[in-house]
Amino acid sequence: MILKLYNSTTSQKEDFKSISPNIVSMYCCGPTVYDAPHLGNFRTFVFYDLVKRVLIQNGFEVNQVINITDIDDKIIDKVNSGAIGYKELTAKFNDMFLQHSLSLNIQEANQYPKTSDHVEAMIGFIKALIDKEYAYNVDGNIFFDTEKYSKYGKFVNIENIDRLESEDDGLGKKNQKDFALWKTWKEEDGDITWESEWGKGRPAWHTECAVLATQSLGKTIDIHCGGVDLKFPHHENESAQVEALLDSVFSNYWLHSEHLILEEEKMSKSLGNILNIGDLLNQYSAETIRLFLLSSHYRSKIYFSDEKLSDSSKMIDKINRFVKSVGLDTLDHNGDTNPSGDYLRFVESLNDDLNTPEALGIFFDFINKKNKKIHEDSLSEEDIEESKKFILGFNSIFQIIHPSVLIDEEVPEEVQKLAFIREEMRDKKNWEEADRLREEIEKMGWLIEDSESSQKLVRKK
Numbered sequence: 203m204i205l206k207l208y209n210s211t212t213s214q215k216e217d218f219k220s221i222s223p224n225i226v227s228m229y230c231c232g233p234t235v236y237d238a239p240h241l242g243n244f245r246t247f248v249f250y251d252l253v254k255r256v257l258i259q260n261g262f263e264v265n266q267v268i269n270i271t272d273i274d275d276k277i278i279d280k281v282n283s284g285a286i287g288y289k290e291l292t293a294k295f296n297d298m299f300l301q302h303s304l305s306l307n308i309q310e311a312n313q314y315p316k317t318s319d320h321v322e323a324m325i326g327f328i329k330a331l332i333d334k335e336y337a338y339n340v341d342g343n344i345f346f347d348t349e350k351y352s353k354y355g356k357f358v359n360i361e362n363i364d365r366l367e368s369e370d371d372g373l374g375k376k377n378q379k380d381f382a383l384w385k386t387w388k389e390e391d392g393d394i395t396w397e398s399e400w401g402k403g404r405p406a407w408h409t410e411c412a413v414l415a416t417q418s419l420g421k422t423i424d425i426h427c428g429g430v431d432l433k434f435p436h437h438e439n440e441s442a443q444v445e446a447l448l449d450s451v452f453s454n455y456w457l458h459s460e461h462l463i464l465e466e467e468k469m470s471k472s473l474g475n476i477l478n479i480g481d482l483l484n485q486y487s488a489e490t491i492r493l494f495l496l497s498s499h500y501r502s503k504i505y506f507s508d509e510k511l512s513d514s515s516k517m518i519d520k521i522n523r524f525v526k527s528v529g530l531d532t533l534d535h536n537g538d539t540n541p542s543g544d545y546l547r548f549v550e551s552l553n554d555d556l557n558t559p560e561a562l563g564i565f566f567d568f569i570n571k572k573n574k575k576i577h578e579d580s581l582s583e584e585d586i587e588e589s590k591k592f593i594l595g596f597n598s599i600f601q602i603i604h605p606s607v608l609i610d611e612e613v614p615e616e617v618q619k620l621a622f623i624r625e626e627m628r629d630k631k632n633w634e635e636a637d638r639l640r641e642e643i644e645k646m647g648w649l650i651e652d653s654e655s656s657q658k659l660v661r662k663k
């Protein structure tokens with residue numbers, strides 16, 4: 203099966219081909235650890251997880267690196283403005299990032315290199331760029347010389363550079379397009395500084411990622427990912443440094459996820475607060491948040507609203523009821539299943555540039571078809587097997603079925619079926635029929651414990 207991915211360098215979908223036959227190297231720009239992450243950050247991190255899981259579904263082993271940016275202007279500002287020290291600040295938000303990643307069922311990366319652990323390598327990299335005359339020194343600040351590099355402009359039309367964001371102005375660079383590789387020490391930097399042959403200072407962001415990526419994954423990587431706002435200047439500048447110095451293609455595929463947008467009328471301070479991912483996780487389940495983030499295509503903007511999260515929550519209830527009705531008792535997915543029918547169409551959608559909304563639609567159509575059979579009492583053993591296989595395949599990508607949903611195997615099939623119909627009746631607010639079914643289930647020796655969104659069967663003592 204062919205996996206197609208939209209490559210930002212060519213602006214089209216391309217067949218994915220890895221450098222090594224079975225292994226994919228993937229570099230993802232990680233968090234700057236100075237503040238609590240918000241939902242927009244995690245849209246990007248869940249997107250990384252989606253790319254990885256779809257690659258695994260295609261039989262690849264993925265070697266994934268997510269860097270931790272712990273040297274940055276924003277970090278220095280925070281240290282200067284508050285009572286918290288540098289080490290304490292960066293450790294706190296590094297831990298928070300890892301903790302929330304775990305909560306949102308994001309698979310662990312192979313490496314999380316921290317900038318501050320690799321400053322020596324960055325100094326060596328900058329020195330090599332100076333030796334090759336791709337970089338120059340102005341009063342201890344080192345800049346990349348874009349005039350010397352003819353291929354500058356991978357992602358943008360650099361003729362429009364005046365209208366593009368420019369940075370490091372006022373530090374003495376020769377050309378507006380040039381960017382800093384090393385920033386010389388200033389008083390406000392305090393102790394956050396390293397010695398180099400150009401004096402005290404620190405590496406700049408674009409150099410940090412260029413070095414961490416090539417150091418951990420080699421001079422050409424398969425996939426480089428990031429949010430769309432990183433395309434220029436960050437990825438442009440990462441790429442220029444590596445390709446100038448190593449005379450190689452830095453990454454064969456560049457993937458970028460779109461923004462998360464707040465619906466305008468709700469741009470209130472309180473909403474700003476609830477978009478803190480930690481607060482959101484107190485309000486909604488991790489599964490609900492994950493499904494909301496995956497319900498839009500990664501290259502489309504996603505609009506946040508409480509209504510959309512509550513829709514996701516209802517979708518999860520529906521999936522959970524279906525999981526119970528077919529008696530699923532494990533979430534282990536061995537990955538070697540041979541997809542067919544609707545499940546095959548689901549896999550094909552994901553292989554078409556990670557089309558999660560289409561894949562979800564196929565899964566829900568499938569659930570509706572099988573639910574109809576449950577009502578008609580015509581669900582066969584084959585239907586159950588097909589459903590289990592599809593659910594496991596679905597969950598290996600979406601990761602939104604909580605283990606607590608799995609059916610207790612001891613519950614007899616007839617009881618499970620009545621409980622399923624009762625849940626449907628409750629959804630339709632047919633309380634009379636729901637009560638009647640509850641009594642019938644009780645006569646069979648089982649009690650129903652209702653919670654807000656689901657029900658649990660326990661044996662009557």
Ligand SMILES: [Zn+2]
Pocket residue numbers: 230231232411436
């Ligand atoms: Zn980066």
